[in-house]
Amino acid sequence: MGLRKVAIVGAGITKFVRRAQETGPELAYQAAKMALDSCELKLKDIDMVTLGTAPDAFDGVHMKGEYLLGGAGGNKKPYIRNYVGGGTGVFAPIHGWMHVASGLCDLCMVVCEEKMSSTHPHPQGAFLTIFDHTTEQPIKPTLIWIFALEMRRYMERYGLKPEDVARVAVKNKKNALDHPSAQIPAELTVEDVVNSEVLADPVHRLDISPASDGAAAIILASEHVAKRITDKPVWIEGVGWNLDTAYWATKDLYYPRYVEKAARMAYDMAGIKEPHKEIQVAEPYDPFDYKELHHMEGLLLCERGEAARLTAEGYTARDGNLPICPSGGALGVGNPIAATGLMKVIEIFLQLRGEAGKRQVPGKPRVGLAQAWGDLMQVGTVIVLKR
Amino acid sequence: MAYNEKIEKNFECTNFPGAIPVNYVYTFGIAGEKFFRTIKDKGTFVASKCPHCNKLYVPPQIYCDECFGTLDQYVDIGIEGEIYSFTECYYDFKGNRYDEPHIMGLIKFDGVEGGIIHRLNVKKEDLKIGTKVVAVFKPAKSRTGSLDDILYFKKK
Amino acid sequence: MEIKNVPVKGLSSKEIEKVLKTSWDPDLRYRWDNGKAIGRYLAEFKKGKIIARVCDKCGRIMLPPRMFCELCFRPTDRWQYVKDTGVVNTFAVSRVYWNAQRIPPGEKPIIPAVIEIDGAGKGMGILHLLGNVEPEDIKIGMKVRAVWKPENEREGSITDILYFEPIKDSKKANPKRKK
């Protein structure tokens, strides 16, 4: 008995915005409805629903999975919320894959939502409590610190300059000009980024993705059902996820070994031997610009320490050899955490179908990848899609 | 045995305090805005309508529970409903005990899905499932567009 | 299908003032049981000492201490004091407080660092602060030492160490460092 094949057959996404008037369930609804409409399905056709959303502390509702349920189409259905911090957006479709691949259902809807603007005055308050309550929180850390600590370690290891990293922000924010959901697309220069306000050196303001509200959804189908729904199914060929120790200060931050582990799990399943040759378009997670470089290396899409040089050479541009974040990524489209990850999956889905419009990468790619990262420099989630 | 060492003296049991320091501001959403604006401006309730399934929802929601279609029509359903269930609640949201219980009810409206959960101001003998009730609002001037614009439901 | 029109408009900072809202300040307070490992760790902080746990199977000397070895998955075997000196593994120079409020210009930045503690296993770092040093003088690999609160002010918390400062006589310490 071989594995059941699972395809993405439809997708929906809201605009990513700094503050939405819509409630969380309303955001989820907008994305879910659009996904259903995109493949001409009704909610009653959907057997099961899985929802991905990051901390309860964003939307500001304890057990927010239950709160979002109705808008996500979960009423009177098997519905569950999955969660791996910032890695959730790419994990949610993996969770959906489990639903269909297990044979428990033929059609599963995957919805991701985040409404960060509910936190007042700023979501950073919720980030204090990601650190260990006893051994770290008393010194009042903030999320930006941990990125700054990791970014410095990474830059020091490979002798990178701020400009080397800033190119990622420039590229992605520019790519986002063509994305209808984009919150902060912009035409910037490397100087703009390195001269922007220092938050926690080496992290500058324009190195960071914004806080956002938004939602995204996809529809997954088993092989025989997918073929009835669309003549352009995109298959989930590999899934991988990995969680590193919570004692984050006891590992070397220069390399995301958990991303490599997750990638290898997905590549093994997809039968990919040489990812740098076989992956034709990728959407690694880029909440901070250096993270894209970090993740390219962890995903084995290039040699360690090479990602910055490849970026400078245009290798990762939309028309480069290996387009990276052609959507505009979290840096340009915005970062409603879980919805961002699913936005990346949707981008690869569209790229492989040749339906990415102005963002379409050349060469009719057949194999693509999306990846997200999360927690205390801990989680890698990877999905490999094929046409 | 899971450990070689365990705590054996009760004064070695220590704990460490902490908190999650977060504050929130919630928008009422597309349907909620309509609902509370109508309460504020007109002192009545609106439901959202699904023309396809011929269903009404209160509080209004932007989707139909039946067909999942998008709802953007709103219908005035008036302020009269009936008690679907009720309870005398003895504790507040922090677990503090009241001297006198608060009477809470779920009020359903004829021909409308959903309902409104709010305080009841009803005599003991009328506190029954099925009793017809009507909403009592704050004076129009002092209404802000919030759940507290409804003072309570009383017997019709 | 190409995605062209997407729902949800978003509100400007002015528009948000005009829509109806409600607020909530939840009171979310906890008292976390320290248990054996962290209980002892904090008790030793009060005494001005840092203590680790050792797994005799893999030989790791672990900070913060734990009663189990997460890699061997067995109980750890013994306590071991480590030094209150260490090496800067990485650091940042923060112009923001925990709540993203900016530190006023002219005031000193906060300098968080991962410090690998001497005597603990390789790579065993803890998150703490650097002090008594100018940001430009800090180097990865620099030797530092804990500056403790006066004994009568310690309360059994990691903040019993105020910060770590460079060790003057270290070869790697920058001679330009101002007092």
Place this chain on the structure above:
Amino acid sequence: MNNRVGIIGIGCTGFKPVTPDVSYRELIFEAAKKAYDEAGLHPKEIDSFISATEDFMEGYSIADEYVPDQLGAVLKSVHTVAADFLQALGVGYMMIKTGQFKTIAIEAHSKASNIETLDDVKTFGLDPVYIRPLKESADFIAGLEMRRFLERTGNTEEQCAEVVVKNRKNAMNNPYAGHGADLTVDDVMNSHPISTPLKHLDKAQSSDGAVVCVIAAEDVAKSLSKNPIWIDGIMWYSDNANVWSRCMSEATYIKLAAKKAYEMAKIANPLKDTQFAEVCDEYSYKELQHLEALGIARRGEAGYLTQNGFTALKGDYPVNPSGGSLGTGHSFEASGGMKVFNSVLQLRGQAGKIQIKNANRCIVQIYRGVPTATGAVAVLSNE
């Protein structure tokens, strides 16, 4: 057929009102070590891990960060569901059914005693626009539901009290339960109201504890374990997200979940095909409501059956022989873990004083508590 999923190891710390001597990490380690030892596996040999947890119960804004170490799951495939243990077990079941995974560990725990403001946390789960601003205890939702349920089905408050008496008595003989007591119906009826008709003794008090369970594909389960417990069926369902849109006189989510789980397990009549059930009794009336939704009792008859000893430990069909949440203590996301653990002991014949004779098959059911309408049903067997 060779594609069943079996439980091959389960560890439980027991449930107590407080656990001041261990950190949450130490608590979970103990359960994990027991489970892995029973399964004969080192965590390095386990394919994937699932934890069931909610942020504000842990006091972390991203609670899933702190899952891996005490499970021995560092650099392993680990994920979290914001759901009950039983739903996590369902996800594990699904994962094995994909064919990509052979062994999976599932974890849930409660350190509810560490939450100073548990009432505030529960209120924080209410709808922020339509319910929370009323500033009432979250339990008033249960009061509303209990009233409607009793009124519409004819079950009585006294019959709910019988549930409390039965379950807390059962717990006296369960070494893993922390709230055993010998009560009378009058004790329950005279306890102070929380939100009428719900009274203090109708509500399970919270408890701390951890459960870890290892499941495996049939071939692996048979090779590793002498007495695997099979998951014959498992499914979870949610009713309408909005409290005001639900039918309060029945547990629709369990009706739906039970139908699927029974279908998977090929159960036509739960009373005939299973010998006992562990059902959610976070509030006393919930046990009756769930028994009716599970088809163990007909509508309106659950209270009568309880009163007549049908569901007692020595009755025709014991319900919550462990003591349930009322007797064990409400352990939030770990509730399903407590129920699965006790059911596994029963099916293996290791339940000691509360052992039910000839127990081959049982029903385990959970509910996620107010304000949710989410629940799950599983059918477990030893054959």
